[in-house]
Amino acid sequence: MDRIIYIIDWTFLFFFVGLNTSYFILLGLSLAEIFLRARRRISADLDGSLRSYHTHPVSIIAPAFNERLTIEGSVRALLALRYPEFEVVVVNDGSTDRTVQVMIEAFDMYEVHPIYQAIIPTRPVVAIYKSYKEPKLTLIDKVNGGKADALNCGINTARFPLFCSIDADTLISPDALLRLALPFIDDPARTIATGGTVRVANGCTIRNGQVESIGMPEKAVPAFQVVEYLRAFLFGRVGWNLLGGTLIISGAFGLFSRDAVLKVQGYRHDTVGEDMELVVRLHRQMREDHVPYRIVFVWDSTCYTEVPESLEQLGRQRDRWHRGLIDSIWRHRTMFFNPRYGVVGMVIFPFFAIFEMLGPVVELIGLVTVAISYVLGVVDTSFMLLFLTVSLIFGVLLSVATLALEEISFSVYPNWRDLLRMTMFGIIENFGYRQLTLYWRLRGMVNYFRGVQAWGAMSRRGFGAS
């Protein structure tokens, strides 16, 4: 028994050291990238790109399911984007609320002849609407088929060579799309996808679909997520991007080459992590076809999204995210430590598989064994306390370092009070919140093996209430 506990303890220790070392390497890479790019961000000639008649036109696809509270504001923000040529395609995925009616009334829409070319098979389209007021706007009303199906329907309808997938409740900063498109302008032959940073809209003041001022949410649950999102985007994805292996482009905000996505037959219907799965599939396809390509994370392109305000909803979301992660990794397990897939197969995919996918299990086993070891007297109290202290301070350090990255790059929270609260939440999240997320991820894992495919509904407050 002692022997088993000894082995588990050491495995846990190696896992712990490996994970934190990886995080600190990522942090260093992100610091370097952001420090250098902060200057390039200032220098980016957005006005020049805006005037450039060769800037690729974009079809913005916004799938909507029961979004009557937020849809009007979101669409208005989309229509106000600074971009030379774009269209907005809202795909109503069989909403049971008044989403379609709200759109028709708000934008004076009329039904058009529903010609629809199903390049990627989707559920049937009920009607297509155009707007008298906004020529750039199209609304597709279709039978419910899930987010992936709605996105595929939008891709079929999209007229332009690039499409931007967003959530209907996402608010995009006015120049965010232009920034997201810059890699396509710089290197049109190789770039196939770009993703931006997602921030928390709760706590911000929203007017006419635009974020007017940024602030920390008053409630604890979204406040914790502010720090989490910063950590995920500012050092996680920035670091991976520098290594050339962006593996996740958030479904809330990503720009894709329509050709490339059509080549892999669009989003998969049978997964809850369709955004990650698509990016992994694109990597795989490009590597297998020996086509030079780039998938880029553009950290200074920002959008805002409403995050869950209750633990119950948050738990469901995290459960689903983890199921999506497992599913994407399992479907493409052939990439695991496979040199054919380059840095993606040899470094990034294994990291996600070992540390992100299996992390909750290892953490749980580790914690249980430490507890058993303590009960059996294999380790003493001082050792256990020291170990817990080290792991907690690591967590706090990472959160606080993320704040430093935020200050160097954007510094979007202007109040000292917000900065103080962010720091505070960055510290206290290690005492309870992170353990809760561990539980939700474990639950997601169990649900995945039970074959649960549910998304879990999220009730929206609507941006008008912010």
Next chain:
Amino acid sequence: MNTIDLLLTDPLYRLFVRVISVQFVALITVLAAVVFIRLRRIRQRRERLAANRSIAPVLVRYLSDEIPLSEVIKTLRPLPKDEAAELLEAYASSIASRLQEELVALYRGLGLIEFAVRRSRSIIWWRRLEAVRILGMLEGKVEPQILFDRLRDPVPAVRLAAARGLGRSGDPRAVDPLLASLATPAGISRPQIAAILVDLGSSAHPRLRALLRKPPQTRAEARLYATILEVLALSGDTRSAPYIQYALTDQDHEIRIAAFRAAGILRLTLAPDDIIMGLEDDRWEVRAQAARTAGRVGLKEMVSHLATRLSDTSWWVRLNAASALRDLGESGLSELSKLATESNDPFARDMAQRILTEDPHTGSNYLLGRGATMLSPAITAPVGAPEPLPRSGIENFWEEDEGATTIVPVQMPHGGFDELPPLPPLAIEQPYVAFDELPPLAISDGGNEALAPEILPPLSF
């Protein structure tokens, strides 16, 4: 052994203590860094705001000749040079074209030109970028050679800023180096160069037209040729019409696409046969562009030919042909209505219906006329196998150019370039360097836009 003893003597415990100590120090350092960065940012914002407030009125008075240059210099002198340059840039960009001399005097008085020259040699790329932006702001009137040199900078942002500076200069001698920069591996992309060449304005037209005299021999040259055709059309150069018309039948499909597009932008009076040839081209991209151009130039006699294209195998050709029929007005709309209801081809019928109903002006009338009964759910079904998807060069179809309204009919001499009228001599008032004095361009093979050096023939007027 108690805990204190363990902490002092056991190697593992001592390691833990060390790790925790390092963690604490790191934590405090990072927290201090956060506060420091925040404080510094606040100070910078305040300083910038104050300078912004004070500089605007002083600059306005200087540019209106109310105060001498020395007054402005006195206001700006306390600021670090890079900040002064950045601050001035916001104002200079809007007045640079009108008050160039005053700006040059101001930049010189503040020592910003010497500063830029020094920084242009820096090993830190963003300093070189600052330098290029300062000189670019002065539209290449001062130290233009630095801008030419920086076109070959290893950092893309610097190369692009230099190219933009040269674009603002209106200097026709920038054409060749700009085009050559397309040829270097990881050079400036074709769309960017095209936009910059459009910025160069009419002074670049003679040189660009001269480059069109040599028929392209390679794919790279053909792409360059196509770019030049589009640039000339977008800059409203109606004298390029003979070249455009000649290129409508070029062997290279990319040139034919560009030629049809350029003809549409300039709204050239094309012979119906030219359009018909485009509508029957082997390449669907050319057919699509020809259809669009037919609508733009308003060739009413094309109605029946466009109607035939509504049965094209390519969705884009059908879309453009139907849009063109709509653009042709009454006769086109009447044909569309006929197709929407009477065509035996479901593809033609669907596309005609789509165009008619999507347009707010014709859509409601059409639906009212039809009693909205034609909306059949059957047509939501998949329409068969996927068509060829848009490929590179397809971007040509989507660009709108609301500003181009010049309509100047030009007769095309079908006899070829030999029959073209001679071009006027190039007037360069204050040449800085002759073409042959420019440093040789390093054109490497195998770049994204591999381009043979002979594409740039010597200037001969």
